[in-house]
Amino acid sequence: MGTHLEHGPNVLDPRLIQKYDVAGPRYTSYPTAPAWNDQFTADDALNRFQAAGRVGADQPLSLYVHLPFCRERCTFCGCNVVVAKDSTRVDRYLDYLQKELNLVSKALGDRRTVSQLHWGGGTPTFLDVEQLQRLFGMLTEVVTLTPDAEVAIEIDPRVTRPEQLDALRALGFNRISLGVQDVDHEVQEAIGRHQTLAETQAVYRHARALGFGGINFDLIYGLPAQTSETWRQTLEEVIALRPDRLAIYGFAYVPQVKPHQKRLNLYDRLSGEQKLGLIRAANETLSRAGYAPIGMDHFALATDELAFAAKNGTLFRNFQGYTVRPANDTVALGVTAISDVAGSYVQNDPALLRYYAALDAGRLPTERGIMISDDDCRRRQVINNLMCNLSWTMSDEDRIYFQPELERLQGMVDDGLVKIGGDRVQVTELGRLFVRNVAMTFDAYLPRQTNQFSRTV
């Protein structure tokens, strides 16, 4: 094994790590994706979009567009991407997004106000300037952005040119997230992603100069070839740039669903103990540099709105990450995209050709979904509270409803991960490292699904 991480002064009890290092969801939704099913059809989806339309024209929506194209596949990547050598394939994709938008907007009726627009991928800046403008025009033809709307895009610095950033800013984009992952050369070699610090710096500085706010960097801990030393260096280089936000994801190694990850060198994979060492080092270094922890795996400067929200308990979470702007419904377009509408999750087909075929037939490209039951809804609320605010305040009724879960939670109280006092369940600082495990206590579907997930630690 090429990596040896020293323990910090407060070494974690290895028994704790052994006990809690299990496969588990990240809870970007509840019920989580493996519980969704293909009995939920395109007609059901249409019915849900129509129901969302009846909620009222004044209720803002969140709108997500998935742009799956990437120039190459990074070996570590767990996302659903389409590798393409140039942007000519994008024009056809935009034609189909237009078809989908027509179907969805018709169903939504006059509910057309959007407080959050997010383009994710894949690599949204795989689109050239003209394609970026075409997509934005297509959307704003149909929806109206609120004056304070969050308009965000994910950027891969390796394929983003200054004129693309200029065009995005001119269109009204105000938030940007940069894929960085790790700046160390050996780690980049191990994960098949070569990105110089100069590339990251150039895009970041240009975005700053253009006035983008809430600038985020994505980093990953637990990657092959990372050591405590390379990680310390990465954190230092990144902090020196002062992004407003950092998302520091635990590496999701899921070769059972992403077979290309099998190409990673297994000897270089880190143990749970080593991964926890890295995230704890990040916690300490970032806190010294003025970053506050936000829910699970996010950090923000005290001046950022996410930090205020985390302090006031007004943080929300959706598929795009943490946000301060809750929208009742998220409408998502594009291959593999996930909508959260009118009490349901609806996922589009992940295969490009099937996505096109459904739209050619005049149908929504739904692959699967689920109606959220009352029980799901109750559990989702608890899990969201834990993931966002690290605490949950119970009503008397909750206490009875969740009695078995509260009993099971006792083990985590004994291990110092959770405190229960009066009507409040509080995740401790130590428990923050295991918050997925705490949330899992309230998940009614888990016993049947665990082999689908990455490890919690």
Ligand SMILES: C[S@@+](CC[C@H](N)C(=O)[O-])C[C@H]1O[C@@H](n2cnc3c(N)ncnc32)[C@H](O)[C@@H]1O
């Ligand atoms: C869909 S990607 C889009 C970013 C863009 N394509 C890029 O690479 O710069 C969003 C983020 O997901 C995270 N991610 C992808 N695969 C992951 C994995 N296996 N484990 C943890 N995080 C992962 C990365 O941090 C990445 O920046």
